[in-house]
Amino acid sequence: MTATIIDGKKTAEKIRSEIKEYVSGLKKKPGLAVIQVGKNPASTSYVNLKEKDCKEVGIYSKIIRLVEEISEEELVEKIIELNKDNSIHGILVQLPLPKHVNEEVAIDMINPLKDVDGFHPVNAGNFFIGKAGFVPCTPKGVIRLLKEYDIPIEGKNAVVVGRSNIVGKPIAMLLMMNNATVTICHSKTKNLAEYTKNADILVVAVGKPGLIKAEMVKEDAAIIDVGITRTGNLLKGDVDFDSVSKKASYIAPVPGGVGPMTRAMLLENTIEAYNNIERG
Numbered sequence: 001m002t003a004t005i006i007d008g009k010k011t012a013e014k015i016r017s018e019i020k021e022y023v024s025g026l027k028k029k030p031g032l033a034v035i036q037v038g039k040n041p042a043s044t045s046y047v048n049l050k051e052k053d054c055k056e057v058g059i060y061s062k063i064i065r066l067v068e069e070i071s072e073e074e075l076v077e078k079i080i081e082l083n084k085d086n087s088i089h090g091i092l093v094q095l096p097l098p099k100h101v102n103e104e105v106a107i108d109m110i111n112p113l114k115d116v117d118g119f120h121p122v123n124a125g126n127f128f129i130g131k132a133g134f135v136p137c138t139p140k141g142v143i144r145l146l147k148e149y150d151i152p153i154e155g156k157n158a159v160v161v162g163r164s165n166i167v168g169k170p171i172a173m174l175l176m177m178n179n180a181t182v183t184i185c186h187s188k189t190k191n192l193a194e195y196t197k198n199a200d201i202l203v204v205a206v207g208k209p210g211l212i213k214a215e216m217v218k219e220d221a222a223i224i225d226v227g228i229t230r231t232g233n234l235l236k237g238d239v240d241f242d243s244v245s246k247k248a249s250y251i252a253p254v255p256g257g258v259g260p261m262t263r264a265m266l267l268e269n270t271i272e273a274y275n276n277i278e279r280g
């Protein structure tokens with residue numbers, strides 16, 4: 001069997017065009033502020049893409065580039081300024097931050113109503129108890145891809161490899177909220193293959209190219225590769241695409257799978273923030 005490729009790029013394009021249409025009918029423009037500290041090349045590329053996406057759909061974007069040496073206090077002041085700015089509905093601090101700045105302090109300063117990344121403890125808490133709030137973009141993108149491709153979730157065995165607060169954990173939560181039976185694996189899991197082989201849906205968010213090989217997946221499983229490792233200009237996922245795509249029924253590749261969806265979900269969350277703020 002050769003897997004159907006889950007085309008995140010095409011799905012994200014469709015979502016962007018729906019957002020563009022929606023924004024064109026608004027009197028006041030939604031606004032997204034992105035703060036980048038320092039010049040990490042991967043961060044620069046992500047921030048540029050966010051700016052491009054906003055432009056495409058008609059969202060006002062304010063990109064704030066701060067020097068690497070900025071103090072935590074100065075960064076916090078900037079965030080407070082954006083919290084008060086009526087033209088801004090979403091605020092995102094591009095991670096990682098330099099070591100001398102505490103990421104938690106920065107995230108905690110964002111007004112939860114403008115926290116379009118969904119990383120603020122208020123949003124994370126609301127999400128955990130199933131209350132309305134922002135859902136982090138990558139996990140939201142993973143579930144949207146499964147739904148766009150009509151991949152059943154309810155009653156399925158879902159395995160998530162990776163348990164970070166911003167990727168693995170919320171993906172597992174969303175799968176559970178959609179009635180899958182979820183297993184979470186991590187670096188201390190013994191005999192990873194024993195778990196992955198049982199997965200009808202396997203989501204891998206680790207950052208180790210080639211971690212998942214064909215013999216570790218179930219015949220006809222749906223595989224979502226979230227991992228991204230950069231080598232020069234190349235992006236590599238965690239799943240050995242060539243072998244796994246011959247065995248799975250669906251596969252979201254890297255690049256072109258979850259990555260574009262993460263960006264599209266950020267636009268969606270910005271619209272959600274706009275609607276909450278402007279329309280109460």
Ligand code: NDP
Binds near residue numbers: 161162185186229262
């Ligand atoms: P983290 O480094 O925070 O988490 C990695 C997770 O993988 C940890 O839970 C770790 O376990 C686990 N892990 C490490 N080694 C193994 C192993 N050998 N077997 C099983 N589990 C292992 O990364 P993130 O969660 O932030 O990101 C994960 C990947 O997703 C990265 O490659 C990142 O670049 C990518 N990513 C992609 C996005 C996209 O849009 N496509 C967006 C965000 C991230 P432990 O907890 O025990 O340390």
